[in-house]
Amino acid sequence: MATHSGEHHHPTPLQYVKIAILLAVLTIIEVALFYVNEAADMGGWDAPLLIILALFKFVIVVGWYMHLRFEDSALSKFFTAGFILALILYAIVLLAFGVIALGG
Amino acid sequence: MEAAAAMDHHDQHESTGIDHRKLGMWVFLSSEFLFFGALITNYLLYQGQPGFARPYPAEIYDIPFTSFSSFALLMSSLTMVLAHNALARHDQHATRTWLLATAMLGSVFLGGQVFEFTEFITVGGMKLTTNPAASAFYMLTGFHGFHVLLGVLMLLTLYGISRRQGELSEASGLNLELVGLYWHFVDIIWIVIFTVVYLLASVPAGVG
Amino acid sequence: MPDGGWFGYQPNAGPFYSPGTAMDYWALGVQFLGLASLISSVNFIVTIFNMRALGMRLLRMPVFVWMSLVVALLLLFSLPIIAIALFMVTFDRQFGSLFFVAEAGGDPILWQHLFWLFGHPEVYILILPAMGIVSEVLPVYSKKPLFGYPAVVFAGAAIAFLGFGVWAHHMFASGISPVAQAAFGLSTMTIAVPTGVKIFNWMGTMWGGRIKFTTPMLFAIGFVAMFVIGGLSGVTHAVVPSDWQQTDTYYIVAHFHYVLFGGSVFGIFAGLYYWFPKMTGRLLSEKLGKLNFWTMFTGFNLTFAPMHWLGLQGMVRRTAYYPPEAGFDFWNLVATVGAFIIAAGVLIFMFNWWRSKKHGEPSGMDPWDARTVEWTTPNPTPEYNFGVAPTVTSLDDFWHKKYAEDSEGRPVRRPEAENTLTDLMETGINPPHPIHLPAPSYYPVLLAAGIPLVGWGIIYHTSFVGKLLILVGVLVVASAAFGWSMEPLEEPHDEHDDSEPSGGGYPSAEVDA
Numbered sequence: 001m002a003t004h005s006g007e008h009h010h011p012t013p014l015q016y017v018k019i020a021i022l023l024a025v026l027t028i029i030e031v032a033l034f035y036v037n038e039a040a041d042m043g044g045w046d047a048p049l050l051i052i053l054a055l056f057k058f059v060i061v062v063g064w065y066m067h068l069r070f071e072d073s074a075l076s077k078f079f080t081a082g083f084i085l086a087l088i089l090y091a092i093v094l095l096a097f098g099v100i101a102l103g104g
Numbered sequence: 105m106e107a108a109a110a111m112d113h114h115d116q117h118e119s120t121g122i123d124h125r126k127l128g129m130w131v132f133l134s135s136e137f138l139f140f141g142a143l144i145t146n147y148l149l150y151q152g153q154p155g156f157a158r159p160y161p162a163e164i165y166d167i168p169f170t171s172f173s174s175f176a177l178l179m180s181s182l183t184m185v186l187a188h189n190a191l192a193r194h195d196q197h198a199t200r201t202w203l204l205a206t207a208m209l210g211s212v213f214l215g216g217q218v219f220e221f222t223e224f225i226t227v228g229g230m231k232l233t234t235n236p237a238a239s240a241f242y243m244l245t246g247f248h249g250f251h252v253l254l255g256v257l258m259l260l261t262l263y264g265i266s267r268r269q270g271e272l273s274e275a276s277g278l279n280l281e282l283v284g285l286y287w288h289f290v291d292i293i294w295i296v297i298f299t300v301v302y303l304l305a306s307v308p309a310g311v312g
Numbered sequence: 313m314p315d316g317g318w319f320g321y322q323p324n325a326g327p328f329y330s331p332g333t334a335m336d337y338w339a340l341g342v343q344f345l346g347l348a349s350l351i352s353s354v355n356f357i358v359t360i361f362n363m364r365a366l367g368m369r370l371l372r373m374p375v376f377v378w379m380s381l382v383v384a385l386l387l388l389f390s391l392p393i394i395a396i397a398l399f400m401v402t403f404d405r406q407f408g409s410l411f412f413v414a415e416a417g418g419d420p421i422l423w424q425h426l427f428w429l430f431g432h433p434e435v436y437i438l439i440l441p442a443m444g445i446v447s448e449v450l451p452v453y454s455k456k457p458l459f460g461y462p463a464v465v466f467a468g469a470a471i472a473f474l475g476f477g478v479w480a481h482h483m484f485a486s487g488i489s490p491v492a493q494a495a496f497g498l499s500t501m502t503i504a505v506p507t508g509v510k511i512f513n514w515m516g517t518m519w520g521g522r523i524k525f526t527t528p529m530l531f532a533i534g535f536v537a538m539f540v541i542g543g544l545s546g547v548t549h550a551v552v553p554s555d556w557q558q559t560d561t562y563y564i565v566a567h568f569h570y571v572l573f574g575g576s577v578f579g580i581f582a583g584l585y586y587w588f589p590k591m592t593g594r595l596l597s598e599k600l601g602k603l604n605f606w607t608m609f610t611g612f613n614l615t616f617a618p619m620h621w622l623g624l625q626g627m628v629r630r631t632a633y634y635p636p637e638a639g640f641d642f643w644n645l646v647a648t649v650g651a652f653i654i655a656a657g658v659l660i661f662m663f664n665w666w667r668s669k670k671h672g673e674p675s676g677m678d679p680w681d682a683r684t685v686e687w688t689t690p691n692p693t694p695e696y697n698f699g700v701a702p703t704v705t706s707l708d709d710f711w712h713k714k715y716a717e718d719s720e721g722r723p724v725r726r727p728e729a730e731n732t733l734t735d736l737m738e739t740g741i742n743p744p745h746p747i748h749l750p751a752p753s754y755y756p757v758l759l760a761a762g763i764p765l766v767g768w769g770i771i772y773h774t775s776f777v778g779k780l781l782i783l784v785g786v787l788v789v790a791s792a793a794f795g796w797s798m799e800p801l802e803e804p805h806d807e808h809d810d811s812e813p814s815g816g817g818y819p820s821a822e823v824d825a
Contacts, residue, residue, distance in 0.1 A: 013189055020182035027178060031171045034303045047304055054299035057178075058292045065185045066288045072122050074361075075130045082134025085389055086141035089476065093425050096480065096492050097149055119364040128358045131388065135350065139392035142426060146400070146411070149422060156417045232409050236418045239409035243399065261794070279797075
């Protein structure tokens, strides 16, 4: 079955640790960015950077720690569907409230 | 998921090749995006609105402290995946160790949240009833904390089974994988919360 | 004084305007039902994707199964939203949070968004299974395959998908921006397209068929006709200025009863008459059934048709008193008479059910000359369903086992059809290999019993008894969940299983999703 045949592709413990170090570094950059923006206003550039960093961490954990990139594509389709749907629906709600705006 | 599992019968085979319970877990997790999405939306709507009773959540955040507890939760994903890996290598002792380590890191996070809430209420003066932004903050982080608590309980259950039986069987191996999926999911939700709720929080102009 | 409508608009249903416990029971009750639906939707999705019979590709599945899958997906993605919204209500009412308290800066419109983000998919959750039933019933009594099967399936999926993008048409009168009104008006109109596709496919199915007007068929045709009326009045709400006139009037009540009573309920009745033999091995009385249909059909139209013009004349909803000079009296009297006729129809149905369960005509295995594999098991269906798991080679597999086609494409009964039926009956009653069913368990019942304890505890949490109830409830739920998960899933293997012909597994039926 696909679940077992995929097993040997899984990363080794050493690779898992390396991924964790990457995650840790990304987190340090996030917190550092926060303080940089506190000290000298980044003119709104902190938000996109921080969101990209968070998404990066998100994808790493889902792809490697949750093994999604080694699984049947049906699972990633499902998971992505939920994520995208939530993103779109709640973005529309926030648009309707004017919390986020199109075209600035 | 339990219901799907109960229907799992050894001469029922998977049309998709994916284990029933694993498919069920992923399906469930995809719906959790809508759950946490609503909570985050709720918070984003209120956190920067002017005219609320003070303090706003962003006024009293303790970023160094939250960074520390977020880090503990992030690293618990490493120990979780190492537990899963150890079980795949039939290293029962290491499995137990990493399971316990994951539960401990989860508890550190939960302890941090209890401390944070207590500080916010007693020192910061921000209660659930202070303003809608505070309500949204406590509800969002509280529901996430509740998810972590359930995860810790499941991890400790696996640990207990392993201690009592001396090992985790093949069937429990799948359970460990499922608990792991849940655990990582709770972690990725916190990755989003940490950025969107803490690091990107703002107070309306003229406040603070 | 009532506390709130079914949609619990804030702040009317909040702590200030609705003190007391009624809305708390409502919020927690819906919450727990939602939890149950969420779990079962996961179950349905996994079952339908993963436990198909050999050869049952996705595009060979009966439309009813397809629509059940679509509904499960809608539940999966919409229930978490209402869960949060209801938690917010409970928190506002019980713990003093300020989500919808306008004086403190809370925004009651947020409730409307979250409620209708769930609420609109919910109406498709109600109608799609009925559409599935009708898509099963019409071909059987028309002696023709469903016209445009893939189109019907994809239209169902499209309705569900679009159904997530139209929620704010319930809020045109709440002051949302003109852009939002235009966008949601447009998206609402697009729903009419896949719905129209379905209507035309159903008519195409009946066209040129040898139609038998049995009770299930009457209900199915009634569904199509009434749903068209409800669908057309629905499109009129998508036009924003027209909706401003109609909102909160009886015109809306007329619309949704034409889709949910003339639609869903008629569909469900068609299904009950159609599948009654599968539950009992007997047929419901056709005589009473036809009486049942015509009574309900007449009563339904008498009740709800007048509400169209009453609403357009300005009869608003949720009002206790209408002065006689408003001129609503006559048609309201007609509606009242109609409602009693509907009640008579339901009583006829209940009598029919009660009587036919014992004295109905025995149905045999295939009373309707049906098309789909559920009719290849004996009636009533044994608890293990199939004696031997079926192998499916085409859409309407059972039909093709019974019928071949002549040179002009007309169905000709295969000479061996009767033997096929006898064999299926035999293996259904006496399975060639023992069948193990999962052992029953008390833990789910125990777990379910713990949940309302927690609910009552939350409602009365300020008192000692309330706190105790929460504690006891949590303990019951936790220990039941623990016991349930520790329970062995299956009995130990025994020698029969290895000789099972399907032991090699269902080689994965292609997933063409």
